[in-house]
Amino acid sequence: MPQEDGSARAAPTSPRCRRCGEAVEANAADYDVFEQMHYVCFHYEFEHQGDPDVECDTGGCPAAGIHHAARFVRTDGVNLTHAANALVPAILALESSGYTVTQDGTLFVATAGNARFSAEDPVSLLGLVRLAELRRPWRATDAEIDATLDRFDL
Ligand SMILES: [Zn+2]
Ligand SMILES: [Zn+2]
Structure with missing residues (x-):
């Protein structure tokens, strides 16, 4: 090919x-x-x-x-909003991906190997894991921050 x-x-x-x-x-x-x-x-x-x-x-x-099937196949037809019914699936998805999920006070914590993520709810926690998977390094540059803040009210 x-x-x-x-x-x-x-x-x-x-x-x-x-x-x-x-x-x-x-x-x-x-x-x-x-x-x-x-x-x-x-x-x-x-x-x-x-x-x-x-x-x-x-x-x-x-x-x-x-x-896994290609991403467009996996998300075809999905219409999902962050709500209470996504909390348990988010924990299960993290666990099935090899993360150990625990609660530390008000924080949910996902760990695997030497990686550690923490967030105030399981969906945000899953989002952080996905962020680390999609971007390396995950931090935005100053130019990226400026360009993005022009487009969104963050
Ligand atoms: Zn060949
Ligand atoms: Zn084969």
Whole structure:
């Protein structure tokens, strides 16, 4: 498959994958082990059975990382307002994502590994986690703050 954004073009010396034609870089050392293909291409060419989006029984199946449908599919038709009925689902969503949720006085706290989030309600807590996932670093720059305050009454 051609790279749609044209980024990270390979050096002209990189070997080419026999299956997709793109440069083999990350696994170049194993180029011959994988029959002159990407590992993923090798897997789908020789090992994978059935729907490419469904994890197969072979160890290291790339489809193992696909647990969620694309975002536009997941949110299709949803009309959700922050209200009391979202509080329990927010806690359950955090817990199913691997966070431990506790209460510390008036604050709800989510922790996982060395990450810690705290907010006054579970929906805000989930929002902070999502913020950290979407932006790294999460803080806005001075220019971003100025431009955004022009558009919103915060
Ligand atoms: Zn390939
Ligand atoms: Zn597979």
